[in-house]
Amino acid sequence: MSTSTSSTATVAPPPESVVRPASVVGPAAGPLLQIRGLTINYGRTTSGLGPAAPPAVSGVDLEVRRGEIVAVVGESGSGKSTLAHAIIGLLPDTGRITAGSLTFDGEDLTDLSDRGFRRLRGRRIGLVPQDPGASLDPVQTIGSQVSEIFRLHPGAGQTGSGLRTRAELRREVITLLELVGIDRPEDRVHQYPHELSGGLKQRVLIAIAFALQPDLLIADEPTSALDVTVQSRVLEVFERLARTFGTAVIFVTHDLAVATDYAARVVVMNGGRIREDRPVLDLLTRPEDPYTAQLLEKASPGRRDGGHRTGEPPSSASSPEAPSSIPAAVPALEVRDLVKVFSRTGEERRAVDGVSFAVRPGTTFALVGESGSGKSTTARLILRLLDPTGGTVRVAGGDVTGLAGRARRELWRGLQLVYQNPDTALDPRLSVAEIIGEPLRNYRVGTKTERAARIAELLDQVRLPERVGRSRPRELSGGQRQRVAIARALVLGAKTLVLDEALSALDVLTQAQVLELLKSLQDDLGLSYLFISHDLHVVEQVSDDVGVMHRGRLVETGPTAAIFADPASEYTRRLLAANPGHRLRDLAASRSKGTS
Missing domain, CATH: 3.40.50.300 (P-loop containing nucleotide triphosphate hydrolases)
Incomplete structure (x- = not known):
């Protein structure tokens, strides 16, 4: 098992007064x-x-x-x-x-x-x-x-x-x-x-x-x-x-x-x-x-897509200290020197502190880190659900940092969020078809017939039968509900999705199915993903590039395979050491040696 190197207190030796008698501690006969x-x-x-x-x-x-x-x-x-x-x-x-x-x-x-x-x-x-x-x-x-x-x-x-x-x-x-x-x-x-x-x-x-x-x-x-x-x-x-x-x-x-x-x-x-x-x-x-x-x-660690799907070279924006090295192609999403300061009772806390990275078109950039590292706050800044204290956010080359009102609302047509828990993200009073079609109604897109056709198209794209449209969320499995959430995010034609812990509540087989769906949609529709997760096993499978956050700062970025193989930051090494699945990795390594 892994041993945490964090400064957080470990389990203290039990006080003498609460230790059970040895006869109870030992294994019983039956x-x-x-x-x-x-x-x-x-x-x-x-x-x-x-x-x-x-x-x-x-x-x-x-x-x-x-x-x-x-x-x-x-x-x-x-x-x-x-x-x-x-x-x-x-x-x-x-x-x-x-x-x-x-x-x-x-x-x-x-x-x-x-x-x-x-x-x-x-x-x-x-x-x-x-x-x-x-x-x-x-x-x-x-x-x-x-x-x-x-x-x-x-x-x-x-x-x-x-x-x-x-x-x-x-x-x-x-x-x-x-x-x-x-x-x-x-x-x-x-x-x-x-x-x-x-x-x-x-x-x-x-x-x-x-x-x-x-x-x-x-x-x-x-x-x-x-x-x-x-x-x-x-x-x-x-x-x-x-x-x-x-x-x-x-x-x-x-x-x-x-x-x-x-x-x-x-x-x-x-x-x-x-x-x-x-x-x-x-x-x-x-x-x-x-x-x-x-x-x-399905649980065995390692990438199953052979690395970068697009065949493009890795982004040269592999260091937060080198903002000038963004590749020539216009990024699907780019943040530069992003800062968010929260003030409470006269004290200031930098939840996001000078974060810079770029998501290449048609690829997946994963943002990882412990709870409180600032990764979800960064996502909320990108989506303009929070106002940044400093820095810029650009989507498909356009600066969206100062958008408000109708302009901010238009931004969400092309940039959508998929939440962690579809149980709370989907309205239990609505049918699946009504949930997927709600953005179309809100934005007054198409006629009733055109909306119905778009909903049917999305259900097919996320591999759900058309009859599911008549169901309520409670009648679906967790994986099906997450597919509905993805369909809703795509219904207005978004090209960039922010997936905030979107797989953490799913079992390993359902995770694998949803990951396969996300890859297929990315290939078919040219989607770009900002994938926020604490599950490094999933990140290793799904992402092309990764950024590691710690205490509001981006401590390391680069191609996923390179960072997982040889992390430069001590914090990244500690994070990878704590990643569960050591016995699975040892088994995979021994099998690899046996077949080489």
């Missing part, structure tokens, strides 16, 4: 969790009104021992989250176990009441949810939210019994925050969620889940929205808890690279069934199921 033939259905399972829906989980067998980290991977709809929610008794009202058994530390949970699960949740089984932004209360301090678990379970997780005093609560909360590697815990207890980074908020959720030292932690996609360095630090917390306390961890993820780096075993799910349950190295070297082999092939 499994902590045992699942046999588990089948879960949603809605009606038997009815005379039509065929029943297939089970969400079907005939699953799984065992997890103390101190073991088990990754459950699969694409969206594979059943992995349904399985995790069943273990902790959080299935929705429409979901129920229809066959099989679920046993935790000898106790049958199959038909356990909600009251029975409330006794286990927090004390014996903890849950780390996916989205800390939605899971933490914005109007309560961090200290208040972490200490709530102790108020709900008085006497739990400590020697003796009785209520804790306020001073004891504060000490326990600070100890927990130290345990999960949060720096300055005495200050953090007084802060609110909006004052913390995404990685720190995720650690707070881990602290809450581990507060009563449960035997099992279930982590449901806990790192999908985090950049690679923060992701690495958060995953190190789980490793430390498993190693020190004997905590079992079920890590639900769509990211096979993360799973193979941090788990001892990988469970591959597809269609509600377990396809493989193997130790990591066995799975990597000898996948037995074709679906697993397909996942590994």
Whole structure:
């Protein structure tokens, strides 16, 4: 596994008062969790009104021992989250176990009441949810939210019994925050969620889940929205808890690279069934199921297009210190010395500080960096959603820096944004056809018949059947919703797209399909992309050139293959070292040597 070189605090050694007895830390003779033939259905399972829906989980067998980290991977709809929610008794009202058994530390949970699960949740089984932004209360301090678990379970997780005093609560909360590697815990207890980074908020959720030292932690996609360095630090917390306390961890993820780096075993799910349950190295070297082999092939690092698609030489604008070296061809997008200063309570912060780069026509320029590096702010400046403090933005040779009103609105016909999360970007009240056609109506483009023809054309271009136009977003998969978002961005004829973390919420197979679509559209329509991402594996596949941002500055730019092979900046080297998928890369390298 990779070790972060960031100055952010790592996991502190556990205080003596919270270390479990050695007899508990060691692996037990039998499994902590045992699942046999588990089948879960949603809605009606038997009815005379039509065929029943297939089970969400079907005939699953799984065992997890103390101190073991088990990754459950699969694409969206594979059943992995349904399985995790069943273990902790959080299935929705429409979901129920229809066959099989679920046993935790000898106790049958199959038909356990909600009251029975409330006794286990927090004390014996903890849950780390996916989205800390939605899971933490914005109007309560961090200290208040972490200490709530102790108020709900008085006497739990400590020697003796009785209520804790306020001073004891504060000490326990600070100890927990130290345990999960949060720096300055005495200050953090007084802060609110909006004052913390995404990685720190995720650690707070881990602290809450581990507060009563449960035997099992279930982590449901806990790192999908985090950049690679923060992701690495958060995953190190789980490793430390498993190693020190004997905590079992079920890590639900769509990211096979993360799973193979941090788990001892990988469970591959597809269609509600377990396809493989193997130790990591066995799975990597000898996948037995074709679906697993397909996942590994899509997750393996490296470019599949052989480098630059256009055959043009790499941009000579490979250094932010050399703005005069822009190539002769007019860039699709060009920024020069871009600056954005935010002022708050008399203090100024340079979120973007002298950034310069160019996107060559028909190519993809990726902007990467940690959370808070300034890459999304740069995108908002380019789209004129924020006013720059200094510098210029040019689109197809035209200066758009000072545009306002109608002129700015016209800019968006040729320069469009594809958001990270199509769930929030698409209006759930509208049909797909109405969503795609809305810009045409807003700009009063064409007749009703012409608009309908344009919508049908776009659906075909993004490889969606025409009938999807009558559907609502909730009826589509994540990949289909992202295709709708791309179609909407192209409906006015935009030639440059800004894709802001547009693939981070998608599983590896869906990512591969959308990437293939983006490449096809680029080749067919001559599109140019500014691709903003924290996923370096995806960036390596999709981009021609890359810029690395750190603390508002562009520290390195150039051809993607060259920077990934031999980065000049120490920060870039640290970023690449934290990129998950080390075991996948080692395997790919050994195979390459074997065939050379």
